[in-house]
Amino acid sequence: MRLFDMTNKVAIITGSSRGIGRAIAEAFAEAGARVVISSRKQAACEAVAASINQRHGDERAIALAASLSDKAALERLVSETRAKWGRIDVLVCNAASNPYYGPLSGINDEQFRKVFDNNVLANHWLITMVSPEMIERRDGAIIIVSSIGGLIGSGTIGAYNISKAADLQLVRNLAVELGPHNVRINAIAPGVVRTDFAKALWEDPIAEAALKKATPLGRIGEVEDIAGAAVFLATPAGRYVTGQAIVVDGGATIFGVL
Numbered sequence: 377m378r379l380f381d382m383t384n385k386v387a388i389i390t391g392s393s394r395g396i397g398r399a400i401a402e403a404f405a406e407a408g409a410r411v412v413i414s415s416r417k418q419a420a421c422e423a424v425a426a427s428i429n430q431r432h433g434d435e436r437a438i439a440l441a442a443s444l445s446d447k448a449a450l451e452r453l454v455s456e457t458r459a460k461w462g463r464i465d466v467l468v469c470n471a472a473s474n475p476y477y478g479p480l481s482g483i484n485d486e487q488f489r490k491v492f493d494n495n496v497l498a499n500h501w502l503i504t505m506v507s508p509e510m511i512e513r514r515d516g517a518i519i520i521v522s523s524i525g526g527l528i529g530s531g532t533i534g535a536y537n538i539s540k541a542a543d544l545q546l547v548r549n550l551a552v553e554l555g556p557h558n559v560r561i562n563a564i565a566p567g568v569v570r571t572d573f574a575k576a577l578w579e580d581p582i583a584e585a586a587l588k589k590a591t592p593l594g595r596i597g598e599v600e601d602i603a604g605a606a607v608f609l610a611t612p613a614g615r616y617v618t619g620q621a622i623v624v625d626g627g628a629t630i631f632g633v634l
Contacts, residue, residue, distance in 0.1 A: 379613040383408035386461045387610065388453065390444070390502070391471025393420035395571040396521060399599035400468055400606045401437065402428060407607055411437045412457050415471065444471050444498040445490070454505045463513075464506045466610045469499040469543075470521040474536040474573075483535055495539035499546060503561070511557040517610045518554075518561040520547055521602070524625050526565060540565075544621050551619025560618040562609045567625025569597040592627030 387404050391397035393415035401411045405428050413421040413428075421439035428437040440456055442449040457464055473494040476487040499520055510516025525533060526540030547563045554561055568577050568587055578584045578596050588594050605624050608614045623629060 377612050380407055380607055380611045382466075382607070382611055385409045385465040385610075386412070386457065386463050387466035387468065388412040388414060388457055388464060388502075388506070389468040389470055390414050390442075391521075392468075393417065393424050395573065396566065396569060396599050396602045397468070397470040398424055399603040400470065403600070403603035403607050404466070404610065405432060405436045407611065409436075409466070409610075410461055412453070413437055413439045414442050414453055416443050417441060444473070444494040447501055450498065450501055451505060454502070458509075464509060465515070466517045466519070467502060467506045468519045468521065468606060468610075469502055471498075472521070472536075472539075474533060476535060477532050479531055480534045488535055491535045491539050492542070495536070496542045496546065499543060503550060507554060507559060510559045511554070514558040516554075516559040517614070518550070518559070519606055519609050520561070520563045521606075522547075522563040522565045522621060524565050524567050524623060524629050526621075527623070527629060547621065548619050555618055560609070560614070562614070562617055562619065563621040564602060564605050564609070565621050565623045565625070566602050567591070567597055567623075567628045569599060569602060571599060587628075590628060590631055591625070592630060595626060597624065597626060 387409045389397050389401045392401040392413045404411050413425045418441035421441050425437035425439040440453050442453040475490055476483045520543045522543040523540040525537035526544050530537050544563055547561050550561045568574050605622050
């Protein structure tokens with residue numbers, strides 16, 4: 377058994393045209409998987425798929441755009457993946473949104489619903505779409521990219537953090553339901569990672585210095601740090617892990633000051 381082998385596995389990764397999602401897709405392809413690049417814009421997905429295919433010299437990636445808020449689009453994402461490659465072995469729910477910054481007292485109903493629809497309900501939809509075939513094969517891995525925000529409070533991204541906490545419970549509940557069928561589901565909870573989503577937290581030198589000081593490893597996370605955890609959870613290396621939230625934050629939550 378090769379612990380980190382994904383040869384002939386098919387993986388859908390949402391939000392994979394950039395950032396953490398792209399890094400996960402690239403790492404899966406390196407491990408031998410065929411990957412589906414998905415985000416809202418088809419052109420951005422095609423650029424990433426082309427880059428992966430050029431690197432490996434074969435068709436290891438395809439591009440299928442889909443909006444998280446559009447259930448029909450997610451259904452097409454799943455059905456077109458099956459039409460192309462015949463199966464789905466791994467699902468990574470990475471895409472998320474946060475349309476509001478500020479105290480919860482200021483968020484309106486539309487913004488609150490969008491956070492939960494995109495960050496929780498869309499994950500539920502996708503898992504419901506792909507899990508039946510995994511159950512039938514008695515094999516599959518599902519990963520939700522949550523956040524350490526689901527473990528702590530915030531005065532500015534409270535709704536986002538609540539949705540990420542809901543994702544952690546979604547993982548725990550589905551681990552109970554899917555475990556008897558040998559289908560594993562886990563979450564990754566990143567800390568601050570050098571992505572566009574967290575740019576405000578690291579592009580200012582003073583803010584970055586404060587973050588480094590508050591992190592035992594003394595640095596901000598890189599997207600490859602999260603991709604490594606995803607490969608572990610998607611491969612035989614993680615075959616006895618389910619229902620868990622793997623925190624990848626350089627030790628920041630140990631201090632509890634974020």
